[in-house]
Amino acid sequence: MYISEILIKNYRNLGNAPFKMELRKFTTIIGANNVGKTNLLESIGLILSQDITMFKKRMLQIEDINYTTRLNFKRDVLNDSISYEKIEFPEVTVQLTFEEMNSKQLSVVGDWFSTKTMEKAKLTYEFKPSNNFDKETWIKEQREKIKQLKSAKEDIKEDELLHFIEFPIKSYQYVIYGGNDRTNRVDPYFLSMLKLELLDALRDAKRELIANGDYKLLYRILNQGNENAYEDIKEVLNTLDEKIKNNKQLKELKKTLISQLNRISLQGSGENNIDFNFTTLETGEILKKLSLIYGQDPITIERNGLGRNNLLYISLILSHLAPEENIDVCFRVVGIEEPEAHLHPHLQKHLANNIEQINASRDDLQIILTSHSTHITSSLNTDNMVILYKNGADVKKHYITDGFKDDKKGKHHRHYLEKYLDATNSSMFYARRIILVEGIAEQILVPVLFNLTYGRTLDSIGCNVINVNGVAFKHFLEIIKNGYFIKCAVLTDGDEGKKTENRATNLKRDYEKPYRNIKVSINKETFEKELIEANKAGKGKNVLLKALNSTRPKLGPEYSEKISNKEIGNEEFFSMIEEYKSEFAFNLGDELKKIGKSDFNVPTYIEKVFEFIMDIEG
Structure with missing residues (x-):
């Protein structure tokens, strides 16, 4: 199974005009900063994330609702000529379409089918005013408040008035439903079988790896397994406890401690009795004490570099996705933001070459990766690569x-x-x-x-x-x-x-x-010959000769002296740089950085290209 399509409306910067995008089983998303890559991943989390913090995030804040949509809504409220029935309150929608379900997944999504052929299922998150919210009364109250402000200050501007319209965020509620029926509320039990694992761009790999207790990543992963899997460890620890109790030195210390406690505290029903215990035999407590070391010469996580810890963190997450019969999860989406963090180019390429293969044979895993690294993107399948970009106020996509x-x-x-x-x-x-x-x-x-x-x-x-x-x-x-x-x-x-x-x-x-x-x-000619032809005399000639002198230290000055006040001979000059094109280009570039626009002539065919590139409306 995989998410084949996502529809987003009015979530943050996405969906001012409804944003719809096809997804692949492995999808690489690239694009400029702040174009919406993180927002797209987090919108999936509004439905699939089982993180406790996401349950709170499903009750959106004002900033989570598209700014342009909110602004247009306030302008409609401000406009008395628009009747309240025609004013649309902003709604946030995220819709996921699923395809290619296996038998186990079909039993989970069976109530969410959106087609008669039962080939596609849908889950939809909606955030909108509650059914008992009185829209008419709210609009009248806002307009009355604006009327009073205008009376108090006649020269008040529209943009100022917009600030006084309070968005009714407290009257909003969310619902997650399946299929095409809004009354078909999703059972949390079945929803918990679909999960999103999100490795955000600001992840602190070291903190996640060495965190204490319940927050340690290794513990969270191991603790999902079968408790009986660690019985052999319990047996060893139980034997160790017996050895501790019978250790001569520890016995002597125990005797001394009890003696001292009896002197300084009340004696009664044996409250001063003590003993030594290496660890409790509860599975969870055992797992919390496990830690990782990493490297050919293993060292602790605290001593590892950022790059190594980042790789270890990603590897732990991916190993956590290995299917286990006793875990009731039938599908996972893994969102990885900027996997290149702290990795040098070779490691970036190596990671990219392998990560796409991880879910190639899995029907319960979908990976969505975002990146700014050309080393990552150049190593991945271009068929699965989509660009997000801004077109005016809207975000567009292009595979x-x-x-x-x-x-x-x-x-x-x-x-x-x-x-x-x-x-x-x-x-x-x-x-x-x-x-x-x-x-x-x-x-x-x-x-x-x-x-x-x-x-x-x-x-x-x-x-x-x-x-x-x-x-x-x-x-x-x-x-x-x-x-x-x-x-x-x-x-x-x-x-x-x-x-x-x-x-x-x-x-x-x-x-x-x-x-x-x-x-x-x-x-008409080669690039170099066009440059020579456009600058064979005047100031441009001097620039070319300086670049030639740097490229051919002996031949250049001889040629400069030879032609004196004459024009540069195109073929002769080109013959001296033909075998040194790149070096001459570097030297000419250095000279061009020292001069002004009037000191060198740009060939006409290049000027036309510049004009074309600059003319966005053309």
Whole structure:
């Protein structure tokens, strides 16, 4: 079983317009900070979490209700021309759809089916005014209060008046029901068989691992097992207690202690009798005393680094999910926020490569992972990767491979991207605007040229430069044409006179013309030759020569002296940097950072790309 779809309405920043998203058995969610990744996981917890704190959180606070919805509601209350019958009080809804249930799960969700074929079940959380709440009276009271405020202060503004409308949060109640029937309240016993385990981004792995008593993670996990599983330990401890009682030194100490107690306290019915006990034989008390050590040369949790403890914490949670016959849980959702916390890149990749396989063969487990790490995301299946992003006030979703057909061509694109999207290029999914380039020189210099032109960085407008290392643009454009990216520009060589000279024009035909968010800009010569041609004289010439001198310390000065006041010869200059393109790009970038916009000419085909990327409305 797994949650195949989630519907959210008016929960925090999600659902101003109803937010609906398909989920996979393993789902990776990426996106900018504060876009709603945590809110999505916590919305699932409103239904499935068995944590004692979540029972309280189900009674939402005002801040849990979508701000825009609350504001519009208050404006309607303020507007006397709107009758009270037409005013809609904000309601929060979270709905989970379940599919592919096994026989045990079917017996649990049997009362929650939402289709006649009994292939899907639904659970819905609703938070809204109680049935006995008098909406008409409440609205009249608010409007009377506003009327009095206006009389007392004639120049009071609408925004000020909104603050005086008290949201009736105390009159709200929640209900969780199954199927399509709101009267079908969910039995808590059956609901307890479905659980959410949430590893939040601010988890304190060390504190969870070494906590005392009932709060220790290891104890909470072990204590769910069968008590009879620890009988052999009890037998050993019982024998140990006998040994303690018969130890000569402890006997002498016991005798001395009783003697001293008899001297300083009242004597009576044997209240001064004492004995030694290593531990109680209660299973729970035994388990509380167990602790973990970790490493090739094992050390205590307190001495471990943050990264190791984080891995141990995640591993403990996942081991806790192993199915046990005696535990009455038929389905778990595990939400893991930012598993990359405190892990170096190799460990991030290793974790990502293995975590997706953990639930591959399990029908009682679903993992939802959120991440900001390109090392994590580049190692996971792109079919299961969804981007959350803001579109105005609304949050939208986009699966990376949405629009890919399940044919030979679509599989070829998918296979190429999975192999090619390494940690660097997977960063494209954290941007909404991108520029695709052929090589390292463009990757180095295009951001510098943009900064020179506009006095700001590409990062500041959420734009990445992606080096496709060749001319395999179409694989990336297959992703881009499907609508997530606001703008995508391609900088490519025309390859005139070569076998591939039609490649660039075909890209314009297949991608630029049909899709407004794509622009293909073609240069006549190579990138370097275009830079030379645009700056073969004047101030730009001096910038190029300085970069050449740094790249070719002997040949550069000789060439500068040779041409003197003449223009730079394009072919001759290019021949001196052809084998040093990346080094020349770095050196030119350094020189460009020292000058002003008027000191260097940006080639026209690159300027057009910048204009396209900046024009969001276009």
